[in-house]
Amino acid sequence: MGCALSGSGISPGKTIPESKWCPSAESQAASKAGPEHGGDGPGAVPFPLVDAQKERIQESWRILHDNIARVGIIVFIRLFETHPECKDVFFLFRDIDDLQQLKMNKELRAHGLRVMSFIEKSVARLDQEDKLEQLAFELGRSHYRYNAPPKYYEYVGIQFISTVQPILKERWTPEVEEAWQSLFKYLTAAMKRGYYRKRRNRAASNPLALRKPGTGSILNRI
Template identity: 65%
Template sequence: MGCVLSGLKWPRTPSKDHVTPEPLLPTLGLTPQQQQLLIETWELLKQDIAKVGVIVFIRLFETHPECKDVFFLFHDVDDLKLSKELRAHGLRVLSVVEKSVARIENVTRLEKFLFELGRSHYRYKAPPRYYQYVGIEFLSAIRPILKEKWTPEVEEVWKVLFTYICAVMKAGYQEEENKHNEKTPTMKRLEKSQATAM
């Protein structure tokens, strides 16, 4: 009896020729009709984009208070509804959604955009475990806004898009993290000393 993973024929010890493969990116796989559904519902949502952004982040901080540690700007804000910073950040996040929908028919452009966004989130110290929470709160925020336009098909297509966004951003984050971790301790010390000397 061996372990379940032994059937996958992974090498027990990496050989000197062994190269760690790059993470596989997911495929989006939306039909033209599903793409159109995203575009149409986004057109309706754009009218309330600032409101949606604020709702998403207020709900995010209520359901996952630990997220405030990542979004340090909002850590000590008493009334989030009145925060100009929260409104601005919500608009930035929803601009990512807007850019994703605008690139929905060109998956290569969309993938590149999201991958780079994930890499930049490593520099912002915003780890991937929080990305899905934003997607969940986005769906909760748009449901009442879309009213009778909210259907199981609409819900499914937005879930697919956010799952894809999270997965590609995570791959970008991990690539940036791996690059950072590959630096030798001497290189890290040198960079640190150069930064403090400036």
């Protein structure tokens, strides 16, 4: 697959095919307990990471931290390359077709930094499972307002992993990869529950709130 990131300073590496993103046994349990399987609300999914995995994540994040602005941009450029329909959710850049131009866009940079800051907060809360889950659950609720559908959330983790792999070089191991996969599976499962909870609450309080895709709130048009 071609990549719009040549010259970004980070070797694009290979985008991991979704079919090869093998969830750990724990994260499979997480997704089975997701909203479509009856799980709901914070606490619906057991925390999947053991101490050794938390340490692998914390250690790799210390290196990644110096690169977060670039990583944030690349993750979203690759998301838009592989799933162009995701770009339509962003009113700020939905009309920019040239991904090279978008790479320089200051709003995309700011958005990438917000997402990376969320990852940073998550890494800092690996030992506070309740807080971590609440954080992701609330983020999922906000994404209902942004009209960003859950089916796309896991793609962000896939692109994150393929972006950070060349930065970590020989420090990237199958064990590090599995730890990050498990974390993203967990976070996105909690986000999905937050999204569906918000949607259900909105539908209960106002049946007219159930809207067609693409007619989201003005929050993501500013």
